[in-house]
Amino acid sequence: MKPRLLLGLVAALAVLAAAPLALDAYWIDVLNSVGLYALLALSLNVILGDAGLFNMGHAAFYAVGAYTTAILSTRLNLPVLWTLPLAGLAAALFAALVARPVIHLRGDYLLIVTIGMGEIVRIALVNDVFGLTGGANGIFGIPRPVLFGHRIRTPAEFYYLIWAFVLVTIFLFHRLERSRFGRALTYLREDPVAAEGSGVDTVSYKLAAFVLGAAWAGMAGTLFAAKMTIISPESFSFWESVVVFLMVILGGAGSIPGVILGAVLVVALPEAFRGFANARMLVFGLVMMVMMVFRTQGLWPLRRPRFRERDLPPARATEALSETAAGGVEAAR
């Protein structure tokens, strides 16, 4: 990694780690909000940015995760952090189930269907489906997470928990981008017919993108539930999905730093300019239109290509290819 980049990262991490010491509880909580939204944006980025699937029902996955944690911790007294993987799993299964029948739909139709699914989930939550979700009032009394015997309670403690999770997520997703899996998503986003013609199982990968994005949103839901101790369907409305969608588009679909920037801007700016808090959504709508006309790729877009010339090994003589052709499949294994 370039030394300048490394220095920048270290500096950023230092600032990140020191922030709670310099800010009051209100602003730490704002940063907590930014962190949670960053997780949501990163998870939606896998679906929307990497795979190019229009998903505007992402709040549903968030809800499934949050409610899983809420239900398991209040009814079965499971420790909150234990519910983290379970929430992710629940959201993943939910995504696998609902995405399968609609995965082949073309872009804007898929968008509509995801909106519909998001709404159905919200309505189901309000109607206290299976008698588990507590209806419009939601679920309260969610216990605090306990890490190595220490109960996480204050905004500052949540800050470290949430942002540690964010950093791990960034690390893993960055790796994913540069892997066979990440490339497959890129191929299917760029041209599904060509991808399929190159041997990529497009249906499976689209589903995988949904499942992965959902799992992460579900886990973000756990953190959200633990932080708020009360959750209700209002937090998982269509507008939440729109806001996360906006973060990804604004920052740059497919770009990890971009969507985090998007999350920061969308959450922190209204806080900084309290005056226009009421007109928040109005401004978002305007921004969406303006961005599309003037800067489709977002504020901090994807940097291509992912390889540099010096990463490439030297080419071998053509004779080597004839040998490879025969034993090629073995060598690649």
Added chain:
Amino acid sequence: MSALLEVRDVTKRFGGLTAVNDVSFDVPQGSIVGLIGPNGAGKTTTFNLITGNYRADHGSVTFAGHALVGMKTHRIVKLGVARTFQNIRLFQQLTAVENVLSGRHCRTRAGVLGAMVRLPGHVREERAALQRALDEIEFVGLRERAMDLAKNLSYGDQRRLEIARALATDPKLVILDEPAGGMNEQETDQLVELIARIKARGITILLIEHDMSLVMRACEHVVVLEYGEKIAEGSPEAIQADPRVVEAYLGTEEV
């Protein structure tokens, strides 16, 4: 001894139009077969039926003993049938290397977990895949342009890149849809030579072409379609002399 690819009585209808009607032909192992015919004859549709992009209404396609009709395209690719597209379907925003790398997808295995955890086995796999992609790029003569974006390549180079991508899938059969489309004479000569080198690797080739000189020089056997039906089949010389073929391309001679 059965041929590598056996197409039998394949038929495809689109609404009221029968695009391909009871077409049958063989592609023997190691050969170079050309599929020719006037525009709209059903050549690309036939290709699409073989590769699974369309599903045949009737008939069978057998590849190395496997029945292809009804199989998904990516599975057909994995079996060993690769293709290029008539209208060039490269990933225009990606580099040449990344394009060819997509061909290695079906021959590698790493999944989500492998990607996140970076097990040594998977790292090796990635490196080998990259190496192989570069080898194929070198094979088609595009090594200096490996880092260029596909959309910045010339038309002829893009066609060669598509071929490299197809070769990267370790195919037993390569299906080329108008590989010389848009090429000048010099590029076409290079293409003929490339096709010969592909055959030298033991790969069977089926191609659609309009450029008669390429067909004459490169193909060992030619199948002629017109209005969705096979009207002739044989060596390039025999086909050239066949009055039905001449008529199909030029219309009846007015005396």
Added chain:
Amino acid sequence: MEQLLLQLMNGLAVGGIYALIALGYTMVYGVLKLINFAHGDLFTYGGYLGLTLLTSFALQGRLGALGAIAVLTVMVMGLVGLMGVVLERAAYRPLRESPRLSAVVSALGGSIFLQNMLMLVYGARFQVYPEGLLPQTTIGLFGIQVPLVRILVVLASVVMMTALYLFVQKTKIGTAVRAAAIDQGAARLMGIDVNKVVSLVFLVGPALGGAAGLLVGLYYGQVNFTMGWTYGMKAFTAAILGGIGNIPGAMLGGFLLGVIEALGAAYLSVAWKDAIAFGVLILILIVRPTGLLGERVAEKV
């Protein structure tokens, strides 16, 4: 039985409103292959503008109920139609050549912008229409007492839809619209000014939507800034149900959805009423995406 018929009439009345809005979606989609998310909000503006115009100009007092409604309809349709044209120019025309996602996002942005503008100007609470504009009587139909308004609403919808259908089928401009919907490039080559056609579609579609908004305000007596969202989604479902891009389909879809929803709410559950529309939408897109009257379009490889 009486209950069933009443619910049916209710469903048809609501369905007629859905159909009017659905026509806007389907016409725009037919010509631009774009889902105009902001359409539902234009419909809402119809309801609000109607109220403002009614009270500001004291139309009821000056012209009586019938006259007021007539004038209002014309004014609202004109204004909302104009808004539609402006919206297209500002938010969609610059994106004609851009990838699909851009236009969709812009449409959504437009929807959010319009909806919140409305909220800021009028406030978040329901706004109530003055009373006495619509007759309160019931008439005997098939042996039961049906509120006259319901029949009038259905009638109004049918009249407007028929006018549109005749316009599209029988007039030269209407044919131009249909041509542009089938193949924009070919239409342009035939000398059709596609830009004008698009503007026309964005005038007529939203105008009908605005009229629907006015109808809602009159029928239900109140308007709210979120109604664009609910009605919009349902009208969109209706358009898909009938076959997106297909005008008779939008009409059929609208009435059908209205009836399904009314019967579902009456006999299954009121709480899940809104979910019914979404359920229908998802089901249709999975099972028969081209809708009841739509045609399949194959993709060339």
